[in-house]
Amino acid sequence: MEREKSFGTRCVHAGEGHNPFGAHATPIYQTSTFVFESAEQAAAIFSGQPGYRYIRSPPNTPTHAAFVEKICSLEGGKAGLAFSSGMAAETALFLSLLESGDHLLSTNIIYGGTYGLISSLLTKFGIEVSFVDTTDQGQVKANMRENTRMVFLETPANPTMAVSDIGEIGRIAREAGAITAVDNTFATPYFQQPLRLGADVVVESCTKYIGGHGDLLGGVAVGSNELIQSMKRPALLAGGTMGTHEAWLCLRGLKTLHLRMARHAENAMQLALFLESHPKVQKVNYPGLACHPQHLLAGRQMSGWGGMLSFEIKGGVEAGRRLMNNLRLCSLAVSLGSVDTLVEHPSSMTHAVMPRETRERLGISDGLVRVSVGIEDAEDVLADFERGLEMV
C-alpha cells in the first residue's frame, strides 16, 4: 500500500485534479442542476447510484466533492457533507441521529449558537438534553442515561478553552450504545483529529479556520460511510447545503491550513505568555500554558495548542470595555479563525444567550475577553495589547 502523504501535502493535494479539461485549479461548478445522458442514467442516479443531479443533493457539485474529499483526508474520515454553516451541520447531525425520547449529553461550555440550538430547539421536539462538565469523566458517566444516543463534545471549548478527553469519553459513550460527536472548529484537523481518537463524527464551522480568511459561511460533517450515509437524506431535506463558491473558497483555504495554523498557534503562545505576565491580567486561558487545568491532556490529544485564548482582565467588564475600545490593530468582532486578530467579549456578545448564572458558574465572567490570534507578526499584536492595556 502506498504510504499516506503527510498532513501539509494532503492540505495542498487531496481532492484536487478531478476535472475533464485539465484545469490546474479545481473549477467552480456554478450550476444548480445537472443534465443526464439518458432517462436510464437519471433513474439510476435517483435510485442511489453515485452521480450529480441537483445542487442540494449530496455530492452537490464536483467543487463540493473536491472540498469534501480534502477535508475527509485531513480529518481521517471516510465520508463527509458540506453545509451552509456550522449550525446547519449541527442541525443536520442532531435531526439525523436523534429522535423524540432520546437523550443528548453535551459539553456545558460550548459555542453560544450550539447552546441555543440544543437548549431551545431540540427540546421542542421531545429530545432530552443535559449539559455536563465533560472535563470530568466521572460526571459524564454519572449523567449517561438508558436513552442517551449521543455525546456531543466541544474541545477546546468556547470561550474558556476547557479540554475534554475524546478517547475516554468516546469509550464511555460506545459502551452505553451512544455515538460521540465532536465540534472540532477550534483545533481544526491540523491540531486534533477526533475520529482517530475514537469519535464517530466531527462537525466544524468552515467559517473559521477552514475558510481561514473571514469571508465565508460554511460547515462540514465528517465520519464513517455508514454514519454520513444516514445523514444524507436529512441534510438534503433540511436544505442547508453549502453554496458552490463557498465550497471553492474552503477548498482553497485548506491548501494553507497547515501554514496558517502553525503561525496562529505560535502567535497565540506569545500573546498568552505576554498576558500571563501582565499586572493588569488576572488569568489567561490557553491550553499551552502549564497553568491550564487540562494542559497535559491537551498535550496528549492535540499536536499543538491552537490560536484561541481568553483572559480575565482586572477591573471586570469596564476594564475589558476600555481595552477593547483602545485596540487599534486588532478588531472588535465575533467569529474567529481569520488571518487577522479578532477580539470579543463573550458575556455581552457570543454567550449572551446563556443565562448569567450559568455563565458565571462556567467561568465565563463579565471580565473575560476572547482573542482569535491572527497570523500577523506577533510583535505588532503584542504591541497593540500593550498599548491597549496601558489605557485600562
Ligand SMILES: *Cc1c(COP(=O)(O)O)cnc(C)c1O
Ligand atoms: C462558529 C462556530 C459554530 C457555528 O458555525 P457557523 O458557521 O457560524 O454556523 C459552531 N461551533 C463553534 C465552536 C464555532 O466557533
